[in-house]
Amino acid sequence: MLKKVLAVFGLCMMSASHAQLATGFNPPRANCCLAGAAQNLADQLKDWNQLGRYHAANEELRNKPAEPGRVVFMGDSITDSWSLAEAFPGRPYVNRGISGQTTAQMLVRMYPDVIALQPDAVVILAGTNDIAGNNGPQSLEMITQNLMAMAELARAHNIKVILCALTPISDKSVSGRKQSASRPPADILKLNAWLKEYAAKNQFPYVDYYSAVVDAKGEFRTALSEDGLHPNAHGYQLMKAAVATILKN
Numbered sequence: 001m002l003k004k005v006l007a008v009f010g011l012c013m014m015s016a017s018h019a020q021l022a023t024g025f026n027p028p029r030a031n032c033c034l035a036g037a038a039q040n041l042a043d044q045l046k047d048w049n050q051l052g053r054y055h056a057a058n059e060e061l062r063n064k065p066a067e068p069g070r071v072v073f074m075g076d077s078i079t080d081s082w083s084l085a086e087a088f089p090g091r092p093y094v095n096r097g098i099s100g101q102t103t104a105q106m107l108v109r110m111y112p113d114v115i116a117l118q119p120d121a122v123v124i125l126a127g128t129n130d131i132a133g134n135n136g137p138q139s140l141e142m143i144t145q146n147l148m149a150m151a152e153l154a155r156a157h158n159i160k161v162i163l164c165a166l167t168p169i170s171d172k173s174v175s176g177r178k179q180s181a182s183r184p185p186a187d188i189l190k191l192n193a194w195l196k197e198y199a200a201k202n203q204f205p206y207v208d209y210y211s212a213v214v215d216a217k218g219e220f221r222t223a224l225s226e227d228g229l230h231p232n233a234h235g236y237q238l239m240k241a242a243v244a245t246i247l248k249n
Contacts, residue, residue: 001012005012025242028067041174043157044098047069049105049106049109050101050105051109051112053098054096054112054113058113058117059113059115061117062117064081066093066117066118066119067092068092069091069228069232070092070093070094070117070120071091071093071119071120071121071122071123071247072094072096072117072119072122072123073093073094073095073096073122073123073125074096074097074106074109074110074113074114074123074126075096075106075123075125075126076097076098076099076100076101076102076106076126076129077097077098077099077100078097078125078230078231079095079097079125080097080098080099081097081099081136081230082095082097082236082239087237087240088244092185093116094117094119096109096113096114097125099130100129100145101126101134102126102130102134102138103127103130103133103146103147104130104135104146105135105152106124106126106146106150107146107149108149110150110153110154114144114154114159115153115154115157119159119230121159121160121162121247122154122159122161122162123162123243123247124140124150124151124161124162124163125164125166126146126147126150127147127191127195128166128167128183128188128229129168129222130142130143130146130162131166131183131184131188131191132182133182134177140187140190140191140194144191144194144198147163147195151163151204155183155202159215160205161204161205162204162206162207162243162246162247163195163204163207164195164206164209165195165207165208165209165210166188166192166195167209167213167220167229167231167235167239168185168188168210168213168214168218168219168220169183169185169188169211169219169228169229170215170219170220170221170222170228170229171219171228172222172228173220173226173227173228173229174221174222174226174227175226175227177227177229179227179228179229183229185218185219188210191231192210196208207242207243207246208242209242209243211224212238212241212242213238213239220235221235222239
């Protein structure tokens with residue numbers, strides 16, 4: 001035991017020998033409630049995929065006969081913030097978007113949040129948070145494999161698959177945030193090109209949200225987004241028009 005302690009002490013001394021004394025004390029400001037913050041993070045990690053978000057709502061739907069024409073919208077914050085009841089009044093459309101999620105997290109949610117609800121169709125809008133690296137670096141192949149897995153799972157359960165293009169970003173938003181720093185436009189175009197080709201090969205309907213809201217310079221039209229990433233009410237209206245044509249077929 002003493003040898004281990006001495007060894008650790010020796011490593012600390014070696015590290016210290018290469019350290020440099022600070023000329024001033026200016027550490028980052030600490031949260032006032034670190035214990036609570038740590039517990040909150042630990043609790044969140046227990047449900048990393050956020051299966052609990054819609055668990056009660058799913059149970060309620062499963063206890064009722066599946067409604068004809070039910071459609072599940074699977075996605076991230078762009079879907080999560082979309083009021084489907086207002087956009088499609090009277091339609092049995094179910095929102096299963098979760099802010100910040102990547103395709104890997106959505107893939108885990110496919111059974112409880114989509115397949116178990118027995119919808120006629122699923123509308124998948126996913127990938128922008130993968131590009132942003134929300135859960136670490138992702139290659140294009142990793143993202144597309146998750147999307148393929150979601151699509152193939154749905155098709156295997158006789159659920160119509162509707163794939164959607166990612167919306168563009170803009171650095172000229174009201175908020176002033178530089179969205180391109182985490183979501184390079186070129187990467188969005190690459191994923192959209194793959195989505196369009198994959199949808200055509202597999203005869204999946206493809207909803208071109210990108211073209212619906214992009215400007216001549218390839219950016220999210222400033223009138224359609226406050227932060228250059230999420231649609232505003234007008235932006236959602238254009239997205240509704242794009243997907244409504246597919247949903248009527």
